[in-house]
Amino acid sequence: MATNRGAGDPLEAFKRAGTVLAVCAHPDDESCGLGAVLALAVSLGKHVSLLTCTHGEAGITPTWRGSREELAATREGELGRAAEILGVHRRITLEYPDGLLSETDPEALDRECLHMHGWQPDVVLAYDPLGVTCHPDHVAVGESVMRVWGRTPNPPALLFWTIPDHVAAVMQDALAECYAGRPATELIPVDVGPFRERQRWAVAAHASQSCDLSPQFALRLELCGPFDYLTSPQLWGSSPHGDPSSSEARLNPSNSIKEAT
Numbered sequence: 202m203a204t205n206r207g208a209g210d211p212l213e214a215f216k217r218a219g220t221v222l223a224v225c226a227h228p229d230d231e232s233c234g235l236g237a238v239l240a241l242a243v244s245l246g247k248h249v250s251l252l253t254c255t256h257g258e259a260g261i262t263p264t265w266r267g268s269r270e271e272l273a274a275t276r277e278g279e280l281g282r283a284a285e286i287l288g289v290h291r292r293i294t295l296e297y298p299d300g301l302l303s304e305t306d307p308e309a310l311d312r313e314c315l316h317m318h319g320w321q322p323d324v325v326l327a328y329d330p331l332g333v334t335c336h337p338d339h340v341a342v343g344e345s346v347m348r349v350w351g352r353t354p355n356p357p358a359l360l361f362w363t364i365p366d367h368v369a370a371v372m373q374d375a376l377a378e379c380y381a382g383r384p385a386t387e388l389i390p391v392d393v394g395p396f397r398e399r400q401r402w403a404v405a406a407h408a409s410q411s412c413d414l415s416p417q418f419a420l421r422l423e424l425c426g427p428f429d430y431l432t433s434p435q436l437w438g439s440s441p442h443g444d445p446s447s448s449e450a451r452l453n454p455s456n457s458i459k460e461a462t
């Protein structure tokens with residue numbers, strides 16, 4: 202298997218990676234957000250692992266009639282089915298409290314992320330530390346991944362799933378919810394068109410959340426078409442909030458992932 206570590210071009214590292222570790226805050230993030238990219242990675246023959254930090258017990262919808270504990274168990278089952286649909290090879294769910302990751306001891310969270318580096322991924326993939334939906338759990342996990350990456354000798358390549366800033370602006374206006382995106386100079390477009398259907402199946406597996414019917418998911422896919430977007434600290438310097446002027450190792454955003462090699 203390829204062992205391209207994180208010092209070079211993260212796009213090349215993704216293409217050549219033998220192993221990918223996805224780190225998510227909640228059950229359904231791996232499908233609603235990363236789903237198409239993970240299905241692409243599996244189709245390219247990569248071994249994909251998934252770390253989910255919570256059981257999603259705070260995701261109580263108006264139609265849920267059980268307890269938080271019952272919802273956690275239900276969502277674990279949904280996560281298992283979604284991961285199977287996406288082709289994820291190995292996964293683990295941690296016991297952190299849903300909705301409170303930003304109040305969790307960051308050192309403890311970092312240790313968990315660092316421990317998973319024992320799986321020796323060539324690439325780590327997570328939500329943009331900006332949070333995408335501005336959920337504080339997404340921000341906490343993204344920042345933890347950043348910290349661990351920054352401290353790890355010879356770290357794996359690090360890629361974050363994100364959305365363009367113009368997509369975030371349209372969604373924010375249309376849905377009156379917070380979205381955080383990045384400018385084109387910080388984006389790596391990925392053609393995931395052939396994997397949208399599989400992503401929809403995985404999203405639909407999260408029946409307790411009805412994400413597949415959500416206006417948020419539909420609008421994002423309408424705005425992004427066949428593309429998902431990744432970003433890398435090498436595109437915006439060391440700050441998770443981005444500083445294009447500090448980026449010395451700027452990648453070529455037009456060099457998108459399209460080929461199956």
Ligand SMILES: [Zn+2]
Pocket residue numbers: 226227229230336339
């Ligand atoms: Zn989430």
